[in-house]
Amino acid sequence: MAGAPVDRIAMIERRLSAALAPELLEVIDESHLHAGHAGARDGRGHFHIRISSARFKGLGAVARHRLIYDALGDLLTTDIHAVRISIDS
Numbered sequence: 001m002a003g004a005p006v007d008r009i010a011m012i013e014r015r016l017s018a019a020l021a022p023e024l025l026e027v028i029d030e031s032h033l034h035a036g037h038a039g040a041r042d043g044r045g046h047f048h049i050r051i052s053s054a055r056f057k058g059l060g061a062v063a064r065h066r067l068i069y070d071a072l073g074d075l076l077t078t079d080i081h082a083v084r085i086s087i088d089s
Helices: 005-020 061-072
Strands: 024-029 045-052 080-087
Touching: 005 024, 005 045, 005 061, 061 080
Parallel strands: 045 080
Antiparallel strands: 024 045
């Protein structure tokens, strides 16, 4: 795992920015809301991603989410336990 939540947020932002050139990108660490949750015990984080990108034009919700998951890649198994996605149009 990468370590401090700020480092994780920066990694998430870099990957999403590189892959999706978002007009809006906000990554919020919500891990504190899941303290004691079984999935939080391994140290991976819970994040809320607010994003808007021209790359989403014409795509349905599943395809948009796949683009985000693809951009996050291995972070989904090393640093991220859960992600909540809000796509702004």
